[in-house]
Amino acid sequence: MTRYVLKRLVLLPALLFLFSVTVFAIVQAPPGDFLTTYVATLASSGSSISAEQVDALRREYGLDQPVWIQYLRWMENLAKGNLGLSLEYQRPNAELIGERLVLTMILALLSFVFTWVVAIPAGIYSAMHPRSVVDYVLTVVNYVGVATPNFMLALVLMWGAFAYFGMSVTGLFSPDFVEAPWSLARVLDLLKHVWLPAVVLGVAGTARLTRVMRANLLDELNKPYVTTARAKGLSEWRLVVRYPARLALNPLVSTIGWYLPALFSGSLIVATVMNLPNIGPLLLRALINQDMYLAGSILLIYCFLTIVGTLISDILLAWLDPRIRLEEG
Amino acid sequence: MSVLAPAAPVTAEDRVSVASNWRLVWWRFRKHRLALVSAVVLVGLYVVVLCPDFFSTEDPEATDARLAFIPIQRLHVFDGLRPSPWVPGIAGKRNPTTLRMQWQVDPSRKIPVRFFVTGYPYRLLGLVPTRIHLLGAASNAGGERLHLLGTDRLGRDQWSRLVHGTRTSMTIGLTAVTFSVILGVLLGGISGYYGGPADAVIQRLIELLQSLPTIPIWLALTAALPRDWTPQQVFFAITVILSLVGWTTLGREVRGRFLALREEDFVLAAELAGASQRRIIVRHMVPTFLSHIIATSTLAIPAMIINETSLSFLGLGIRPPAISWGVLLQEAQNIQTVALAPWLLVPGAVVILSVLAFNLVGDGLRDAADPYSQ
Numbered sequence: 001m002t003r004y005v006l007k008r009l010v011l012l013p014a015l016l017f018l019f020s021v022t023v024f025a026i027v028q029a030p031p032g033d034f035l036t037t038y039v040a041t042l043a044s045s046g047s048s049i050s051a052e053q054v055d056a057l058r059r060e061y062g063l064d065q066p067v068w069i070q071y072l073r074w075m076e077n078l079a080k081g082n083l084g085l086s087l088e089y090q091r092p093n094a095e096l097i098g099e100r101l102v103l104t105m106i107l108a109l110l111s112f113v114f115t116w117v118v119a120i121p122a123g124i125y126s127a128m129h130p131r132s133v134v135d136y137v138l139t140v141v142n143y144v145g146v147a148t149p150n151f152m153l154a155l156v157l158m159w160g161a162f163a164y165f166g167m168s169v170t171g172l173f174s175p176d177f178v179e180a181p182w183s184l185a186r187v188l189d190l191l192k193h194v195w196l197p198a199v200v201l202g203v204a205g206t207a208r209l210t211r212v213m214r215a216n217l218l219d220e221l222n223k224p225y226v227t228t229a230r231a232k233g234l235s236e237w238r239l240v241v242r243y244p245a246r247l248a249l250n251p252l253v254s255t256i257g258w259y260l261p262a263l264f265s266g267s268l269i270v271a272t273v274m275n276l277p278n279i280g281p282l283l284l285r286a287l288i289n290q291d292m293y294l295a296g297s298i299l300l301i302y303c304f305l306t307i308v309g310t311l312i313s314d315i316l317l318a319w320l321d322p323r324i325r326l327e328e329g
Numbered sequence: 330m331s332v333l334a335p336a337a338p339v340t341a342e343d344r345v346s347v348a349s350n351w352r353l354v355w356w357r358f359r360k361h362r363l364a365l366v367s368a369v370v371l372v373g374l375y376v377v378v379l380c381p382d383f384f385s386t387e388d389p390e391a392t393d394a395r396l397a398f399i400p401i402q403r404l405h406v407f408d409g410l411r412p413s414p415w416v417p418g419i420a421g422k423r424n425p426t427t428l429r430m431q432w433q434v435d436p437s438r439k440i441p442v443r444f445f446v447t448g449y450p451y452r453l454l455g456l457v458p459t460r461i462h463l464l465g466a467a468s469n470a471g472g473e474r475l476h477l478l479g480t481d482r483l484g485r486d487q488w489s490r491l492v493h494g495t496r497t498s499m500t501i502g503l504t505a506v507t508f509s510v511i512l513g514v515l516l517g518g519i520s521g522y523y524g525g526p527a528d529a530v531i532q533r534l535i536e537l538l539q540s541l542p543t544i545p546i547w548l549a550l551t552a553a554l555p556r557d558w559t560p561q562q563v564f565f566a567i568t569v570i571l572s573l574v575g576w577t578t579l580g581r582e583v584r585g586r587f588l589a590l591r592e593e594d595f596v597l598a599a600e601l602a603g604a605s606q607r608r609i610i611v612r613h614m615v616p617t618f619l620s621h622i623i624a625t626s627t628l629a630i631p632a633m634i635i636n637e638t639s640l641s642f643l644g645l646g647i648r649p650p651a652i653s654w655g656v657l658l659q660e661a662q663n664i665q666t667v668a669l670a671p672w673l674l675v676p677g678a679v680v681i682l683s684v685l686a687f688n689l690v691g692d693g694l695r696d697a698a699d700p701y702s703q
Contacts, residue, residue, distance in 0.1 A: 018537065026549045026553060029550075031555055147688060148681050149681075155674065158667075273662070287552035306541065306542045
């Protein structure tokens, strides 16, 4: 087990290196660079900038260097723990990403909690009462939940709140708290706003999880040990929760590591629709404006989270279920 | 005991025992009512894909700012007791303070709706020039227009745009999955059948691709597409981008099947009988898991459709003037606009309907894929 974990940990830097090359290639791919986009934006707003100034800026940002030198410079900075400077905002990337990353994680965690708190009991109930009215209703809700793109759900909810209650449900803070420093009041304000995006983000996952939980538990309930327990007169509820529910949960617990990065990624689109101040809109803007070090850093953070998530899943899976064969060299 | 016993009636068991594999799959699929209904819905949608212009009532590109934000005209099938479809006429009045056109139903006017009316010219299936459309206002001469789903901010007919968007979005789902299947079966097959170094390389590649955060990477890749590409080029690029990650799941599955089948007796028998490797793979191995591949790929299409819609919605996928469901929903991005014109959300309902149908058909196929299981 230790050897397996160690082996995976050794592979981590290699994977990160591969991803950093891929990410850099992708953010470099669009024709032109940040300055061409910048000049075009200036031109469309009526102002202009001289060719000498552009050249000077290009030299200053190092955009005139060959691609591999630009990559090495980025890597050198990353190794020192420096995410570089955003070309557009003229601020350190770490500063820009920092708070937004925290908000992204809070959102993902809450939506994760929502998913589990709703899906597990729903799945257990469905499996205990298969073909009942509630089971059918849940099945229909689940199918529709999986089929609805989360930005669509966000749109409908925003429209409903606006058209029928005159409420605006965008953003994560009331206007007073957007720029305010962190305080207890700001946290409370955040909690007042964050639940709706969290639910929107969690619906598809909840639907999927309910179905998996139902199927897993139904498989367990047919096993002889359940019949034995029933024959011994154990109450139906305790009988189910004691062992079968735990066994049915096993494969789900082990995929937590995959689920969290998926939530980070999923929140990208919802965040853009609901105008949430998290990483999504920042990445989108950086990509469109070719602010490549900012975009590259965000993408690399996503890659890192995904790799770590997968690693945690694999370790959990191997630890929870000894039947899983570890590939030892 | 008579020698000439009457011929035994053909029982259900007899039919089952001589039925081909595909017939058994069909019998089993048929029992799944919802899947069957969904299959009909999908066939309907793909008929629309084949000739969207025939189903359009107006030119989807025709703009007329004076006709902006016309609400949905309710289609009535009966006029009194006589089956004669019509829509109520509408009259626009400009609001003196907001300067917005406000549309009122004019109950005194009935616009008759007829089948196979003449409208804007187009080529049926890209070949036959014609002006015939399935539905339309009875007399175009009177300037009466039919807007079954209202119009958008540029006065474009939403029904016709939805029909054209259906073509793009449904095709993207199908092509992206086809690419994924080709890649998955090819690479998964090589990996599973030959094993060794090829297997190791392909497995590492799959692991690498699967640990990429898909949505951010898709965003970055689509943002990197040159702005001056034609809609066809963008369409092709998006399908490739979507299938880049999509094939990995299928590749793994195919590899697993090949690994299991390689040891089977019937493969050994075919080898001993002198069948070529190609024949063993194509004739003996692939048919045993073909139904599984079809079920898995059907279940992969909805994800492709949702991803395309999301990307286009963010302005990074299909771009106007091309029309897709995501492009249509872009019109609904501003919540104030949606509050004034809620019918702009209708394309979203069609997305949900098609994804639902694909999921149900996929589930039905998956259950039916192995007709010998219980």
